[in-house]
Amino acid sequence: MYRGKYNRIAGFYELLERPLDRFFNPLRGRAVSLARGRTLEIGVGTGKTLRYYPPDIELYAVDGSEKMLEIAKKRAKELGIDVKFRVAEAESLPFPNDYFDTVISSFVFCTVPNPKRAMGEIKRVLKPGGRAIFLEHTRSKSRLVDYLFLLPMKLILKPLLDDDPLRETHELVREYFEVEKEERHYSGVVRLIVAKNDKD
Template sequence: MGFREKYARLGERYNALEKPLDRFFCPLRKKAASFARGRVLEIGVGVGKMLPYYPKDIELHAVDAVPEMVEIARRRADELGLNARFYVMDAERLEFPGKSFDTVVSSFVFCTVSNPEKAMREIHRVLKPGRRAIFLEHTRSDCRLLNWLFLKPLDVLLGLLLDDNTLRETHLLARNYFKIEHEESHYRGIIRLLVGRKV
């Protein structure tokens, strides 16, 4: 069973599963969303955890590979009164023309995508020159001990449950495609916020 089937099965229960982490993640989601401007694409929108934090004046387009998640996010956007459109789409195969967006947002997505390099190329392709990509991601910690004692066991558990990989180095991959203008490391690098500009 792949990640699509696993997330589809979770549906609304995903909110309950992640609720204990909200007090850590939601302030970071709010900060990440504050960088969004203009025509915005969010990849891997999931159940819409980022939606309450976006500026009200953006034009939001959001994609996810799991139809059940897209429907939950769409309902949440309606409740929030957001100007948003939703699509069932893979991050590695974005069905948008090149140079379409002012901002691309990825929030806890690269731990799940099957081909991170291809997804990063797609983000770069659809972003307008001079505009920003925002990454809020699980990453390998700067502390080896933390990786072995905490992240490795968590990686095994989440791999079985959701096909997630919490030990990826998305922060290093992003540097290959974007000029990083802002970077924050939280919880010894377990979570990182990066803002990169397409040059």
């Protein structure tokens, strides 16, 4: 189960990700800058996104790993920002229906055990007209990129973190929301998707 794996590596998780930060942190900043109103971040991890949030939002954050969340709490305190943290799975969010104006997921759906259930939970807690923002690893548009880059990544990350970078999260988003904007980065290996909750 991913929770135990992330709890074990929490102390050096950021060291593992550091080589990718120069590519991903600008995208994290762009994604969370779009947050408005009462906002939930799913899978906040160690809180690498926290410094990018606008100052005028009401921020909630959940993660399935207690150890990762402890680091995120320390980071929020250092940044001087108020965040309401909860230990929770993306597939079972402890919030009422139609509660958030914005829900953000940053490099999470490659790890979520049940992506469809998690997407349904995002839709449930998001207000009608609210926005879901996804910054996710996805299968690219190039078979060569998938074969030479993503497949080797999966072979390493799946046993270590239950991480599958070959998921088609961008297609799953369309089943639940109306996509307003999609940006493809690095041949579609990473996508930033802004979607509106206006479907029944």
